[in-house]
Amino acid sequence: MWRNTNQAYGIIAIALHWLVAVVVLVLFALGLWMVDLTYYDTWYRAAPSIHKGVGVLLLLVLVLRLFWRLVNPKPAPEPSLNRFERLASGAVHGLLYLLLFAVMMSGYLISTADGRGIDVFGLFQVPATLTGIPNQADLAGDVHLALAITVLVLAAIHGLAALKHHFIDRDRTLMRMLGRSAPRPIKGYQSRPSSNP
Amino acid sequence: MRNRYLTAVSLAMAIAIPALTPGQAQATAERYVIDTEGAHAFIQFRIKHLGYSWLYGRFNEFGGTFTYDQDDPGASQIQVDIKTASLDSNHAERDKHLRGSDFLDVTKYPTATFKSTSYKETGFNKGVLEGELTLKGVTKPIKIEVERIGNGPDPWGGYRRGFEGRTEFVLKDFGIDYNLGPASRTVEMMLTVEGIRQ
Numbered sequence: 001m002w003r004n005t006n007q008a009y010g011i012i013a014i015a016l017h018w019l020v021a022v023v024v025l026v027l028f029a030l031g032l033w034m035v036d037l038t039y040y041d042t043w044y045r046a047a048p049s050i051h052k053g054v055g056v057l058l059l060l061v062l063v064l065r066l067f068w069r070l071v072n073p074k075p076a077p078e079p080s081l082n083r084f085e086r087l088a089s090g091a092v093h094g095l096l097y098l099l100l101f102a103v104m105m106s107g108y109l110i111s112t113a114d115g116r117g118i119d120v121f122g123l124f125q126v127p128a129t130l131t132g133i134p135n136q137a138d139l140a141g142d143v144h145l146a147l148a149i150t151v152l153v154l155a156a157i158h159g160l161a162a163l164k165h166h167f168i169d170r171d172r173t174l175m176r177m178l179g180r181s182a183p184r185p186i187k188g189y190q191s192r193p194s195s196n197p
Numbered sequence: 198m199r200n201r202y203l204t205a206v207s208l209a210m211a212i213a214i215p216a217l218t219p220g221q222a223q224a225t226a227e228r229y230v231i232d233t234e235g236a237h238a239f240i241q242f243r244i245k246h247l248g249y250s251w252l253y254g255r256f257n258e259f260g261g262t263f264t265y266d267q268d269d270p271g272a273s274q275i276q277v278d279i280k281t282a283s284l285d286s287n288h289a290e291r292d293k294h295l296r297g298s299d300f301l302d303v304t305k306y307p308t309a310t311f312k313s314t315s316y317k318e319t320g321f322n323k324g325v326l327e328g329e330l331t332l333k334g335v336t337k338p339i340k341i342e343v344e345r346i347g348n349g350p351d352p353w354g355g356y357r358r359g360f361e362g363r364t365e366f367v368l369k370d371f372g373i374d375y376n377l378g379p380a381s382r383t384v385e386m387m388l389t390v391e392g393i394r395q
Contacts, residue, residue: 039377048290113289135282137289138296 004072013072014179016065023058024100024155027051028148052111053120059104066097080171092158099154103147109133109140226266226273229358229392233260237359237391240279248380254286254295263392265358270324273316277388279309299375306333314338322346326362332371339364341388351393359391 003010009017034047077086111118112128113136119125133139165173172180231238241255261277282303284295296303313328324343329336341362348358365385368374 039375110293111290114287114292116289137293141293 004075006073006076008075009176009179010072011179012068013065014177016061016068017177020058020061020065020100021155023054023061024151027054027058028152030054031145031148049119052107052118055104055107056118056120056126059101062097062100062104075176078165078171078173078176080165080169081173089161092154092161096151096154096158099147099151103144103151106140106144106147110137110144113137113140226264226269227358228262228264228395230395231259231261231263231277231390232357232393233258237357239387239389240277241387241389242384243387244377244384245380247378252286254284254292256280256283257285258283261390263360263390265392270318271316273313275311275313275316275326275328275390277311277390279311281307281309300373302333309333311339316343330366330371333373335371337366337370339366356394357391358394359389362388362390364388 001010002012004013030047030051034043034051037044037047077089081089108118108126109130112126113131113133115128115131117125117127130136162174162177165171166175238259239255240259241253243251243253246252256279258280259277261275263273263275265273281301282296284292284301284303286292286295295301298305301309308331310331311328312331313326315327316324318324322345324345326341326343327338328341330339341364343360343362346359346361349356351357363385365383367383369382
């Protein structure tokens with residue numbers, strides 16, 4: 001149950017999925033909020049430092065998640081999915097990973113533009129590497145915001161699609177990511193015990 | 198032999214005469230270009246941090262010219278254009294904030310300009326320069342205390358002249374009203390220019 005099977009996501013994959021989802025949402029809100037804080041706000045210094053620290057940790061989680069995805073079987077898409085849905089969902093999943101990495105890289109390039117590293121809650125430092133591009137912090141900042149908004153839009157599409165599968169198509173797409181492996185009973189259909197499940 | 202002598206004399210005169218006669222009587226101001234190429238000019242600012250210390254920064258890209266007339270210093274003029282995006286306070290994230298709309302809004306106002314309107318020497322190597330500063334789209338008169346540092350030939354065949362100016366102004370006067378605290382409402386600017394005579 002920790003690992004994936006061909007049919008279902010394991011606990012680790014499910015936990016990583018929802019952890020990333022929640023942290024991305026929190027970081028997005030925190031990011032928007034912190035840039036409008038005024039100089040004398042208590043959080044003026046703490047909020048960006050939390051945003052950066054959590055961002056770096058999220059990068060580690062995402063790497064772990066990709067590694068886990070690589071060494072686990074990939075549950076087959078629900079049979080009810082048509083060709084377009086299979087292609088589109090695959091593309092959105094891939095894009096989400098790609099964009100999340102790009103968002104983190106652009107954020108890293110803001111904070112390290114002058115050679116300063118990123119301190120992660122006093123645990124360790126991420127050193128600067130690429131520095132000194134003209135207007136690096138400003139450019140990276142524009143990219144960071146634009147990509148973050150794109151991630152949110154894609155995530156919204158991803159989430160709406162899951163709800164559509166749940167409520168309209170009435171398939172198990174959403175339930176699988178919630179760890180419910182049993183098939184949903186079809187309305188009005190009385191399942192009978194069978195020797196051939 | 199004689200011919201050659203004559204040629205030499207007329208050549209010498211041809212060079213010397215134009216250099217002697219025109220312009221010298223009517224006081225022509227010497228024109229100088231600020232030596233930003235050799236970085237012998239600095240536009241720096243400082244502002245109090247919370248009232249506990251000074252924060253220093255500078256603008257790395259600017260340019261300008263000035264004229265100076267030793268016989269009539271009051272006729273001297275200067276114009277400096279500053280690229281606001283070149284702000285540098287040795288901290289990329291702070292610079293990003295200072296370039297943004299809370300402060301200089303450099304995409305909307307890429308250039309700050311100072312243009313002198315009058316100059317008065319007030320003592321030995323001292324003067325007051327008045328002029329108009331345009332910053333964040335606002336033009337206001339400011340007064341710069343000037344110190345004449347020196348002038349003379351440089352070792353490479355040129356002639357240089359340098360000044361240092363100090364001024365201070367209230368940020369809010371130029372539409373910058375981000376609250377940095379009561380001790381940080383005014384900014385001091387220090388302008389060091391060395392001009393190469395043209």
